[in-house]
Amino acid sequence: MIPSGEHEPGPAQGPGFGAAAAPAGAWAGAPAGASAGGAPAAIELRGISKSFGPVQANKDIDLTVARGSIHGIVGENGAGKSTLMSILYGFYRPDAGTIRIGGREIAITDSQTAIRAGIGMVFQHFKLVPNFTVLENVILGAEDGPWLRGSLARARGELQRLAADYDLQVDPDRTVETLSVGHQQRVEILKALYRRAEILILDEPTGVLTPAEADHLFRILGGLRDQGKTIVLITHKLREIMDITDTVSVMRRGEIVTTMPTRDTSPERLAEAMVGRKVLLDSGRTPAVPGPAVLDLKGLRMVDKDGVERLRGIDLSLRAGEILGLAGVSGNGQSALMEILGGYPEPGAKVEGRLTLNGRPLPLTRTDAGARRDAGIGHIPEDRQAEGLIMDFAAWENTAFGYHDRARYGRGWLMDTAAMRAEAAAWMDQFDVRPRDPDLASRNFSGGNQQKLVVAREIENDPTVLLIGQPTRGVDIGAIEFIHRRIIGLRDAGRAILLVSVELDEIMQLSDRIAVMFDGRIMGERLPGQTDAGELGLLMAGLDPATTAPEDGIPPEVGGPAPPFDPGRDRPSDAGPASPSPSKGII
Amino acid sequence: MTRLPRWADIVLTPLLSLVLAFAISALVILAIGENPWTALTTMVTGALGSSYGWGFTLYYATNFIFTALAVAVASHAGLFNIGAEGQATLGGLGVALVALALPWPHWGLALPAAMIGAALFGAAWAFVPAILQARRGSHIVITTIMFNFIAAALLNYVLVNLMRPVGSMDPASARFPDGTHLPKLTDLAASAGIEWGKNTPANITFLIAVAACALVWLLIWRTRLGYEIRSFGRSERAARYAGISPVRITVVAMLISGALAGLMAVNNVMGEAERLLLNSVEGAGFIGIAVALMGRNHPFGILLAAILFGFLYQGGAELALWTSIPRELITVIQALVILFTGALDNMVRMPLERLWGRR
Structure with missing residues (x-):
């Protein structure tokens, strides 16, 4: 339990998802106009x-x-x-x-x-040195002199004070890479406060x-x-x-x-x-009419090349005409699961289990994403910039990506670039991709339009099963609405959809069934009408909702399920892990 | 940062880099007490002022085109092939074996056979590093460098112990039969009634090199294989997602790359020396890296950059011949050009981009 400070809102429960019904939560009414009395504005x-x-x-x-x-x-x-x-x-x-x-x-x-x-800034992608301790990270760039001893001692005292004042407890001697993501974020905040932000x-x-x-x-x-x-x-x-x-x-x-x-x-x-x-925040979903089971997964286990067990026995069954939402904090094995289903388990991983599509067994261990597509499994990958698109390719090259061996792009060695361009133009029309220029390099589209390119490609190839990872990460609201409607449209056409998202709202809004993943396991399955964010949040934290109160669902400081510093995987990355610029680019 | 318009990126940046490189070269020439203007005019007239000069310039350019295309194809697959030197060396062995194997009646038969030999040997030499990279993760930069040394040593052994004619003291193969003599560009011009480039080594291989540029362009931007090579080169993760096998693309791209490097031997071994000599590649494999860099891995850019480097080679030789500027300085000038157009590319581009952003 978190030691309460004087600001603890007490019985009001804090502004969590549980209190979502009461807008402008416990604090919002407070000192909004504090500067009205003549004190200069902060910014x-x-x-x-x-x-x-x-x-x-x-x-x-x-x-x-x-x-x-x-x-x-x-x-x-x-x-x-x-x-x-x-x-x-x-x-x-x-x-x-x-x-x-x-x-x-x-x-x-x-x-x-x-x-x-x-001014202190906490970036979306933390700027921490993973193999430094918390203390070393805090003083980095703010050392008092060439000798670290004095700085470290001073920082230790300062950190204790900040922890007491602001409820920001972190063990100062722990290396950052062993901390959970939430605690890493605290270190970022501490860094800013230490610099007297x-x-x-x-x-x-x-x-x-x-x-x-x-x-x-x-x-x-x-x-x-x-x-x-x-x-x-x-x-x-x-x-x-x-x-x-x-x-x-x-x-x-x-x-x-x-x-x-x-x-x-x-x-x-x-x-x-x-x-x-006007935006419809509601996707206008009608109840699903699920058909027979299409995709069946039994006992999936995966041990990565470092010998860490990332998936610990997963059973899933996916029916035609339904959306199965897979909730969970990123880094709990969702990515590994999607990669394996998509036909490209990470190199060096050992995979076991059984996968069937319409009763036909599919190979789990061999790497051949092309064969998966031929079998009818499409995949909208969670990271469109690192996987779903080649950012330097023109839009028309990307709308064939993964399907580039299809006969409609030309027989033999040469590709029919005219056909590719025409198809791209048609799809960009249907999916309202802007600007409607098939020759524009994909990196010059906004995140939402990039995602529309990927969604267009995967939906238009009409898969039996569509794997969707983070469909709206870094996507603007207008495009979210559009993409959601397309996903539901595909479901209504009788296709089976597996949806992975770290946005609980999105899961709740789209899914016909919700499974929660934690630490390589499915913690439980719920129906969207019969659960709430609090219960799902506990499952996401690996706790049993029957025995725990919702506000205790905070992962421990150490040893969260995710290998926290594995940039580019299991982390939101609309800037891309290698992006040199501190901002997310210009447009 | 603001992006430069395409034309500025492709034309202006290398041109400015070139001017900078020449400016610093001029300073160096001044520092050793010579006249930079005389040096420049000597180079230009020597390399481009006559058809004789052009003949040599194009001969060198032909070598560079092949090695640069080799580097470019690998580079599109995200692989840095530093082994063009060794692959061209082995290509020479392939050419020599083919040329000496039969009493060829006509060059028209010998040329395709020699090309196949050169390409096969070059590709084979690239295969080992490729498969080591694809299957074992041994870094291709390291392995291709090592294979350059192995190639040199191997050629040494083969020439001294196996191919040296009895009684010869020269570590070289026997002369190729007359039927393998390739027509020079001079001969081709003469048959059209033009007198051009007498006594120069430029031969029909130059035309093959130009055709190779066109074919590589077709391969990279119009074929499925090229699409997969480019995809893999840009993002291995994306390639795996798309069902493109990293192992296959690594191996295939390196095979093509090695074959292109090997083909260079048709020019220098068959077209010029007409026997296999020790160290016949003379560093063209490494120059190819600079040429590919300057040509932005695009066949057309490579064609232009190769001619530029051919000019530097030929002009440099003229400089050593007609002025008292030491030979080593020519290497300095070439190095400066490589430095500025290749390694220090961003030094020019970034201020240019800033200038652009300010408009």
Whole structure:
């Protein structure tokens, strides 16, 4: 149990998923207008513009963040959130505009200036040295002198104080790679606080957390706010905005379209402001009419090349015309499972088990994803940038990817590029991929449009079974709506769908059955109407809902199921693990 | 960062790099008390001022085209083939064995046979590193470098102990029969009534090299195999997802690469020396890396870059002949060009991109 601080909301239960029904949770009503009394705002941006060549990433941005408040920034991918924060942290210099921090105008030329001005940033992809201890990571770049002894001792004392003040307990002597993802994030926050950050910017902080871990993070943020720190939260999860922020700004196409107190808005209105039109947050799903079992998996075990057992006996049965949702925190074996079903177990892995499709056995161990496609198993991979697409390929080359040996692309050695282009153009039309240019390299499409290319390819090849991994990660709301409808359309056409997602909302919204994975096992199966986020959250944390209270579902500090530093696998990565830029690119 | 328009990326960046390399070369020439302008004019007139100069320039360029294409094909598969030197060496052995095996009646028969021999031997030499990489993960950079040394040693042994004619003190094979004599470009021009490039080694292999450029382009951008090679080269994970076998592509790409490198021997062994000499490759395998780098792994770029390096080779030889600039300095100039166009590419590109972004 977490030692409660004075900010502990007590019986109000915190702003978790359990309390989702009450918008503007326990804190949101609190000191939203704390700066009204004349104290200068923590952040004041006036007329900030930034363009990259012809792309206007930020256009005349005015933003005021009151001291001691939690300010949310939402917006679709490419709306310019990351650019704005990168400007604030000194990675980019604005073309025009002024920045005031605490009432004083400053030019933030680099991240050192930003840190000196009291700005701390917690990136979506942690910037930690995996084989350093927590303490060493905290002082990295902030050492007092050439000798580490003094710095380490000072940091140890400081860390104890911070832990007591803000409920941020982490063992300072543990190496970071052994920590759970949630605790690694705490180290990032501690790093910022150690550098005396007064303003904390968090970029999509809950992407890798269980619901209970996210709740705990929000409690920490609430505590920080109550101690006078200012927090800027960048997220695409509207519920988080509603639960924890005091004010919210919506960005669209490089501009701030609206800023308002959170209690005066609703998820529907925020979504509409983000997209610029009405959005159906409900996918309009009708009950499934499941047919006979199509795909049958028995006793799947996998030991990776390092001898770690990643899958510990998985049985699954998938029926025609249904969506089976596989929930779980990333890194619990979902990726390995999808790769094996998709026909490409990771190199060096030992796989055993039995897989049948319509009664015909399929090989589990051999690597041949092409044969899987021929058998009728399509796959939308979880990482479109590393797997689903070749980013340097033109769209028309990517719409044939994996199916490039089909006769419709030409017989013999030569490929019929004209046919490929024509098909790509037709699919881009049907799936509303923008811009509608088959010759454009895939990396120049936004995340949502990249994903539409992959979805178009896999759905149009009409699979019997479709494996879907993280269909809407890093995808904007408008595209999410579209992709969800297509997935349901495919289900209604009688296809069997296995859906893996770390977004519990998405699982709850789309699935006809929900299975929860933890540590290479299926922890249990539920029907969406008969469960809630709290119960699923416990299963996701590997706990038995019958004996545990929902708010205790936080994985232990050490030895989480995921090998935490395995970039590119099992981690959200819309920037791609190798991305050199701190932001998610420009558009 | 802002992306440069395509034309600037392809034309402007290498051109600026080239100018920088020449500028620094000029400084070096000044420093040793010579006149850089004289040096430049000597190089240009020597290599490009006459059909004689062009003949040599194109001869060298032919070598570089083959080795650069070899590097490029491997590079599209994400493999760094440093072994073109050794593969070309073995290609020479293949050519020599074919040429000496039969009393060839006409070059028209000998040429295709020699090409097959060269390609087979080159490919075989690339196969071992390829299979070691694909199956065992032995890094192909290391193994291909090692295979260069093994190739040199092997050729040494074969020439001294097996192929050296009885009584000869020269570590070289016997002369090839007259029926393997390839027509020079001079002969081809003469049959069209033009007098061009007398006494130069440029031969019909240059045309084969140009055809090879076209074929490699077709392979990389128009065939299924090329599609799979490029996919694998960009992302092995994605290739595995798409059902492309990493083992197969690694091996096939390296076989093609080795065959292309081996084909270079048709030019230098069959077209020029007409017998197999020790160290006949003369570093062309390594120059090929620079040429491929400068040509951006695109056959057309490689054609241009190969001619540039042919110019540097021939111009450098002229420089040593007509001025007191030491031979070593020519190597310095070539090194500077490689350094700037290859290794320091970003030094030019990044300011250029910044300049572009500011507009």
